[in-house]
Amino acid sequence: MLDIYLPILVVMGIAFAFAIGSVILSRLIGVKKPSAVKLAPYECGMPLIGTAQERFSVKFYIIAMLFILFDIEAVFLYPWAVMFKRLGIFGFVEMGVFIIILLVGFIYVWKKGALEWE
Amino acid sequence: MENLVQEAIQNVNLQAIMPSLVLCVFGMAILMVSVFSKRGSTTHIAWLSIAALVVTGFVTLIGWNNPQAGFAGSVLLDNFATFFSMICIIAAGLTILMSDDYLRREGYPVSEYYPLILFTTAGAMWMASGTDLMTIFLGLEVLSVSLYVLAGFFRNQTRSNEAGLKYFFLGAFSTGFLLYGVALLYGVTGTTKVDGIAAYLMANPEAAMNTMFIAGGSLLLVGFLFKVAAAPFHMWTPDVYQGAPTPITAFMSAGPKAAAFAALMRVTIIGLDGLQSELTSLFWILAVLTMTIGNFIALTQKDLKRMLAYSSISHAGYVMVGLVAWNEIGLSAILFYMLVYTFMNMGAFAVLVLIGKKGEDNLTLDGVAGLGYKKPILGIVLSIFLFSLMGLPPTAGFTAKFYIFAGAIEAGYIWLAVLGVLNSAVSLYYYLRVMVQMYFKDPEEDFAWVSINGPVTISIVVSAVGVLYLGIFPHTLMSLAKLAGF
């Protein structure tokens, strides 16, 4: 019963042997000439502009906070959209009120300048 | 399906949430006004907020003797909710009156302060009128989230930041417990409605022995007891009360606390009625613990705000005595007590707001030395509030405590009443110490910076009149409170 999986086991064995073998072989016989470009995390990508442990600007925090707030409100739109036809005009007005409340918050955030980067 | 939708739409009944609706609309409108007016002046925003509260007060009073159920039984605007809503509105009004000069003195005239107070009040009103754990939870969170911001409102002051953060962490932590309790109760009873839980308990008395039900109920109670600052969940109170802006401290000790008691009463007395004997023995212990811890730690305090925080814990203990009594007089005494407490505590805090210097480092026992000579009127008024907090006649604090303990005696809890009276005797010491400082110590300061021309005076006068009037003529309010009980 299990023997039908034997070829897969063989392939896995070959794959492991190849992977480990090539790493060891390149260690043993490869030429070692390290340079700054070679040691970069992404050798063929964006040039690095700083370390990974750098502090982020606090502005990201504010944008993230606003994102959480306005993003989560979408949770109420989904059930409403599913039931939209049955809820009829009443549901439409209710959701309109909800959106207006969000709009008040949005205007507040906008006028306070929280959306400006500088 | 079609019928369900139709039925749900017909069940909305906006009348039932009209007071908080009006308040929220006003709050958002005032927020918009504040954004579009120039920075630095908040006086007009403060008066607009007072106007909003007055209108809301009238809308709320329409609901008296005119109970409105709405949202398929999730909200019930009955006399009980109306009474507690009025307490919160009065507390918010007194807070706003003492805030304008205070914010200017502390160099932080930011107008978001006032809409936040209005939103807090709206949350408190939902808590008082909620009959579904969902609406109670939403009210609690609207109230708490606004209060976290208000407690940490002075963002350049480390003390205020720290108070806000501590309140936030412990509040969110207790919310987790409350929610888990609601979830477990829902699992057992299949509903989150308070009367649904009561009906389930009635039909299945053996549920009281169900582990999941007991766990759910206890976790729910932990959440509420945290909000009313009952021991052993009181540890946040002194830190938050000391660090928060003084008017906010006053507000927290009156409005939100009353709302939390309203929700606690509705959940226990309506929802968990079948567990009366178990709950009363639990509340008996907690009441004694709360008042004793509050009073004895208050004895050692030097900072006045911190002392009043511990005093507020002990008053929560007295109020719980009414809950232990679980009879008409005890429960209506809770309503009476919360209104009286609003007047006397907010009055005392308003005097502190008035005599504080920028940064308020002088609000200690030594800081009030000689106040009674330098500012005789302020001295007398503060003495009235302190007498009321002690529970001495002819102030309202006496009548309130009298009704509470009368309820306990009627229900047969004589020892509890005795312990309560002994605790009041202990509290005499630390309140009298303030008065000794005021009248028998040589003044170190001349209190020349104290000006009684601002709106703070209105809130002091209103509180003082309230304390004296309710102390001498308590019957009208007590009969109203009886109508508002369950």
Next chain:
Amino acid sequence: MITVNHYLLLSAILFAIGTFGVLTRKNAIVIFMCIEVMLNSVNLTFIALSRHVGNMDGQIFVFFVMTVAAAEAAVGLALMIAFFRNKESIDTDDFNMLKW
């Protein structure tokens, strides 16, 4: 066969992990994450019990818990930023201004 008990057990474990984290950790952000774990374990309980009980109330509750958690997150992060600006730290050992 996975029954409602498995979900309840999982959410109880998550709740316990969250509680333990709040009580033992020092970093304010980590404490906040632990509180979020607690709230989400409650959400899991509600969903599982909603299925078990057979009505939608639990699922509706979850929507509100999620929204409230988002609002708390915004306010909490703002408070932490304000504290950090004054103290250059969000370690709970530095919450030391207020004590008796």
